[in-house]
Amino acid sequence: MASLQEYQCEICGIVSGKPVHWFVIQCSNSQLTVLKWEPEAANAPGARHYCGEAHAQIYISRWLEAACTPSPAGAHPGAVGRE
Numbered sequence: 146m147a148s149l150q151e152y153q154c155e156i157c158g159i160v161s162g163k164p165v166h167w168f169v170i171q172c173s174n175s176q177l178t179v180l181k182w183e184p185e186a187a188n189a190p191g192a193r194h195y196c197g198e199a200h201a202q203i204y205i206s207r208w209l210e211a212a213c214t215p216s217p218a219g220a221h222p223g224a225v226g227r228e
């Protein structure tokens with residue numbers, strides 16, 4: 146058995162070994178899925194972890210802005226500048 150696994154919130158950086166009311170977000174360029182915390186979902190490749198609704202919403206807002214803004218100021222359309 147592995148030792149206790151810890152997860153880190155993508156927004157505030159808090160780390161928890163028992164993320165009871167956390168959320169999991171899985172997303173691609175065209176789709177974003179919010180999942181209730183399940184170890185299976187949390188450990189899936191590409192899953193992101195958030196310590197609560199507020200921080201999950203921050204990420205969703207950023208994602209929506211990115212998805213709905215084809216050409217951010219100063220960038221050419223089609224140039225994907227996400228890290």
Ligand SMILES: [Zn+2]
Pocket residue numbers: 154155156157158159195196197200
């Ligand atoms: Zn957080």
